[in-house]
Amino acid sequence: DVKVTQSSRYLVKRTGEKVFLECVQDMDHENMFWYRQDPGLGLRLIYFSYDVKMKEKGDIPEGYSVSREKKERFSLILESASTNQTSMYLCASSPTDRDSGNTIYFGEGSWLTVV
């Protein structure tokens, strides 16, 4: 089974703190994604990466950065956390291979509260 692991499940951070959310996948997928999900707004793409050291902005990249130094690991960084970044953050991965249909697999989510 595909495994996407988000190491931090529940975090409480103060405004202005730097926050790192780590994600690791074990299926050698090329694509990795960070989403946030808020009530009534659905899933919104923050950043994605289609290869090591490659990244592209999603729909809401402001206030976030990402790092992909190794294929299996994709990190989301909040340089200076703000209260409007309180949310559930979902990491995901998918293969590029069209035969697999680009099925996307999610981690269990990281619940971040910024106070």
Next chain:
Amino acid sequence: RKEVEQDPGPFNVPEGATVAFNCTYSNSASQSFFWYRQDCRKEPKLLMSVYSSGNEDGRFTAQLNRASQYISLLIRDSKLSDSATYLCVVNTYSSASKIIFGSGTRLSIRP
């Protein structure tokens, strides 16, 4: 207009009923389609892929209508455990993987 649209619901149906959801998409170049299920405060999980010819998995049937640009999910003999939010997902295979999620349809099954 949103790229992928779903009726948000909630759909509140009795156990044993048949319920159907539709999802429309705007990009005619879309090439792969999925239904995901998301339980409260959990991550979305793949329910089923949607194939051109339609496909069935137990009580669940998925259909694709390319001409009208929608996909559907039919649940027969609904169970209490089917209560969840169902997300429609569309992939256009553009230069970088572009996977679009609908905002989800909430389903509640009552005893």
